[in-house]
Amino acid sequence: MTQTAYLGHPRYLDELERELGAVIARHGRLLLAPGPPRAAAWAQNVWLDTRHARIASIGEGARLLRALQRNWVAYAPVLGGRVRLLAGALPYVAARPVRFPEPAPAAPLGSFTLLSREDLLYSARGSSPFPHGEARFVEDHRAPPNRAYLKLWEAFTWLKEHPRAGETCVDLGSAPGGWTWALATLGARVISVDKAPLAPEVAALPGVEFLRQSAFAIHPDSVGSVAWLVCDVACYPARLLGLLERWLAAGTVERIVATVKLQGAGDPDALRALGGIPGARIRHLWHNRHELTWAWRA
Numbered sequence: 001m002t003q004t005a006y007l008g009h010p011r012y013l014d015e016l017e018r019e020l021g022a023v024i025a026r027h028g029r030l031l032l033a034p035g036p037p038r039a040a041a042w043a044q045n046v047w048l049d050t051r052h053a054r055i056a057s058i059g060e061g062a063r064l065l066r067a068l069q070r071n072w073v074a075y076a077p078v079l080g081g082r083v084r085l086l087a088g089a090l091p092y093v094a095a096r097p098v099r100f101p102e103p104a105p106a107a108p109l110g111s112f113t114l115l116s117r118e119d120l121l122y123s124a125r126g127s128s129p130f131p132h133g134e135a136r137f138v139e140d141h142r143a144p145p146n147r148a149y150l151k152l153w154e155a156f157t158w159l160k161e162h163p164r165a166g167e168t169c170v171d172l173g174s175a176p177g178g179w180t181w182a183l184a185t186l187g188a189r190v191i192s193v194d195k196a197p198l199a200p201e202v203a204a205l206p207g208v209e210f211l212r213q214s215a216f217a218i219h220p221d222s223v224g225s226v227a228w229l230v231c232d233v234a235c236y237p238a239r240l241l242g243l244l245e246r247w248l249a250a251g252t253v254e255r256i257v258a259t260v261k262l263q264g265a266g267d268p269d270a271l272r273a274l275g276g277i278p279g280a281r282i283r284h285l286w287h288n289r290h291e292l293t294w295a296w297r298a
């Protein structure tokens, strides 16, 4: 029977389990579900070609994995010593943090674990280019006013595109300014909107225009053509849906990245509606909290 392994975020495993429905087994934060891979917004890494093998020795496991490809990362919620031995018999994988805006590594990255001493579970391909879907960047600890920029860097890395110098971006719910900083440092022109103030050093960046008002009061026609609309407004999903539908209806935006903030069980109707918009993708990023990132492209 085909099975697929989905690696969840340590804090949001219940969300992943609910999303997958029938789960055959849980191995740490790796959930095994029946059938071929399917879309799972809460998975950090989907093991796209999940297989089992009986191995009599570490050497046999290493030969099997090495024959498939070079790069493997070990997941070891149990049997840590034995998994480390197996990892040690495989080529070294540097997995250095990405220096944004350089792209994520393109080489295939496999994952493996031991379910028992002899039961090797592995996949030569994963949905994420990062080990266990943990998107690591060379961080800037000085310039940005908070760490929210990592969420936007991760979204752009996932989408494999980002704003270019001179493009117009609208940042809704922008204070204190992590996202606006990320956009401005790419050379974009940023219309940054929040009811709360922007950090002064971000407001002073070249290309930043700050509008202190409600994100819901801006009419798309007043802005003109927008290459990227990004939105991190703290609001219920249904309210976000209404806001995004207004911008989509205006037809002036090329791409959107928006955070969908969730409370309790979320708002299944609004989430379904957001996911059903043609051109939309939705997933939990490594840097997301209890929220999902929704992306759309015309």
Ligand SMILES: C[S@@+](CC[C@H](N)C(=O)[O-])C[C@H]1O[C@@H](n2cnc3c(N)ncnc32)[C@H](O)[C@@H]1O
Residues within 6 Å of the ligand: 146, 148, 149, 172, 173, 174, 175, 176, 177, 178, 179, 180, 193, 194, 195, 196, 213, 214, 215, 216, 232, 233, 234, 235
């Ligand atoms: C998570 S914070 C945004 C962080 C921001 N992306 C950053 O990188 O610094 C959410 C923001 O939504 C703003 N917000 C909430 N309701 C709003 C509204 N109606 N209009 C504009 N901003 C709003 C809050 O003031 C808050 O600054």
